[in-house]
Each structure stands twice: as structure tokens, then as C-alpha cells.
Amino acid sequence: MKNRLKVLRAERDWSQSDLADALDVSRQTINALETGKYDPSLPLAFKIARLFGLPIEAIFEDTL
Amino acid sequence: MTNRTPPKPRTKGKGNFLLGVAGLAFLGGIVGYFVGGWVREFEEGRTGLFLAEIGFAPSLSLFIGVLLLIIYLISAGLFGLAMVNPKVARNRVLTGGLGDNPSSRRAFSSLALFYVGYSLAFGTLVFLHAFPKTAFGQPFFVLGLILIGAALMGWCAYRVWKSFDEFFRAIWVESGALSAFIVLLGFFVEMGATQLGLYKGMTGFDWLVLYQFVYLVIYGVVSGIRDPNMLTMEEPEDA
Numbered sequence A: 001m002k003n004r005l006k007v008l009r010a011e012r013d014w015s016q017s018d019l020a021d022a023l024d025v026s027r028q029t030i031n032a033l034e035t036g037k038y039d040p041s042l043p044l045a046f047k048i049a050r051l052f053g054l055p056i057e058a059i060f061e062d063t064l
Numbered sequence B: 001m002t003n004r005t006p007p008k009p010r011t012k013g014k015g016n017f018l019l020g021v022a023g024l025a026f027l028g029g030i031v032g033y034f035v036g037g038w039v040r041e042f043e044e045g046r047t048g049l050f051l052a053e054i055g056f057a058p059s060l061s062l063f064i065g066v067l068l069l070i071i072y073l074i075s076a077g078l079f080g081l082a083m084v085n086p087k088v089a090r091n092r093v094l095t096g097g098l099g100d101n102p103s104s105r106r107a108f109s110s111l112a113l114f115y116v117g118y119s120l121a122f123g124t125l126v127f128l129h130a131f132p133k134t135a136f137g138q139p140f141f142v143l144g145l146i147l148i149g150a151a152l153m154g155w156c157a158y159r160v161w162k163s164f165d166e167f168f169r170a171i172w173v174e175s176g177a178l179s180a181f182i183v184l185l186g187f188f189v190e191m192g193a194t195q196l197g198l199y200k201g202m203t204g205f206d207w208l209v210l211y212q213f214v215y216l217v218i219y220g221v222v223s224g225i226r227d228p229n230m231l232t233m234e235e236p237e238d239a
Helices: A005-011 A016-023 A027-034 A042-052 B014-043 B056-084 B086-090 B102-130 B139-163 B166-195 B204-226
Strands: none
Touching: A005 A016, A005 A027, A016 A027, A016 A042, A027 B166, B056 B086, B056 B102, B056 B204, B086 B102, B102 B139, B102 B204, B166 B204
16 A cells, blocks of 8 residues: 655654654554555554544555 | 655665575585485484484474574573663664564563573473483473473563564564464375375474474565565664
8 A cells, every 4th residue: 555654754854763653653664654565554544644634545545 | 735755765784684695595505414414324324323213303303493492592682682782672683673662672571581481491392302211200390391481481472462563463473374374284294194104294393393493484584575674784764
């Protein structure tokens, strides 16, 4: 699943560690999300959306 | 709102990873050469080792079992060290890809104890396999060591599960499921061959060693697929 995490993070000048700390996950999780190696669970997706103040669909793109 | 496309981050450790694999393959070749020579002497009855009494397959299991035990003991030490030494904690090669972050730091103490329990339980089994004729005055004491080790493993695995975030949990679950399925397929083949008299069969210890070996390989494969930077010593550029 494609996502705009990296772009949104860069706009706020956050490192992967900063984003990971904010979401209470590991930096590896953020890296895996951004590279498309891992899709977040629904709770984590909602957490990400709340953090950026955007709807989930604005961050994650369904590629099916 | 801008829509910049950041440059693709380099995976610095890919060269180191390939070099490590090549090194391991080379070492494996050397070990295989000597094991092959030893097997030939074994079959010709020229060795005076006690291992000749228990046969080739159990000897191979014992050899791999001892290697695994050494890995577990080192792992216990490394995770214990990672609890107090940030440099070790940051080294993702030494910490199995976890690195130094809040989620990983919560897991280090549990992982250290997990490997202590693992070493206790599995180490006892390795000893029993190596010296099958040893008579114990208190056999239930030896069984108790295995039970304590297994209980410690179970408790620590629960704590590690609670500490891990969903990404590491996914890797753990996928590794366990895939390795169990592969060993299951092997079990079908082995059981069929044994029932047909084509093969004398593997012992429980042989299967235990085989499963652990398969699990370690599969965990590495799954981790590599999910996180190509898993085995880099340094953090990626935009960390």
C-alpha cells in the first residue's frame, strides 16, 4: 500500500525516530511503512491520521 | 501544501550484509570439508571418539545443537549488555535488528532472560544427548532444570510480545508460522520414509535442532524482506 508518510514527515521536518516516538512504535516500523514493506494495523493507521490531522485516505492509498 | 519527493535512501549495509553472507558461506565450506573427512573416517570405523557410539545423524544434531547453544548464550550476554551499554543497543547486528528505541529497550531485559531460560532448557537436552548413558541420582532434578528453563522462556516470551510493536510481532508470527509449516512438510516426508523402512528415523532431539535451525534461517529471511536495513550497523540516513 502506498502512503505519503515520508512526505508528511519531511514537511514537518521530523526524523523517523521523531515520528516513531510520537506513535510509540519502533523506528524500524516507520521505515517499513514508508518503504511499503509493511501495512499498518487499523489502530495504528488511525493514530497516524490523528497525528497528522488528516483522514486515513489522505495518507494511505489503496493500490488494489 | 508541497508535494516533494524525497530522494530514495541508500541502504548502506547491503554490501556489509553480502560480505557477511559470503563469509558465512566460506566458513560453512570449511566446516563441511572437515565434517566430510570426519564422516568418511567415521564410516570406516577409524575414529576412537565416543560419538561413534551414537551414530552420524545424532552426532550431526549434537554438533548443530552445540552451535545453537553457543548462539543462545552469546545472545543472552548481548541483550544483557544492551540493557546497560547504549553502543551495543544501537548496533542492530548484535541486537537482531531491534536497535535502540523505546520499544526495543523494553524488550532487552526480557530477551536476555529468555535466552538464559533457553540455554538452560536446551543446554540440558544437549548434555543428555551427548552423554546418553549418564546415570543421574536425581533425574527429576535434571527434568526440573528443563522445566524451569521452559517456564522462564514462556514468561519472557509473553513479556517480549507485550513489549514489541506490531511490526516486530508480525515478523515473529510470520517466522514461527512459516518455519513450523516447513518442518511439518519435512516431518511428512521423514515419517513416510520411516514407515516404509527406507530410513531409520530421526529422534526428538534431531527434530528439535532442525526446527531451531530452520526458524533462525526463516527469521532472517522474513526480517530481510520486511526491513532491508535490519542488519545494518548504523542507522539509515533519515533516521
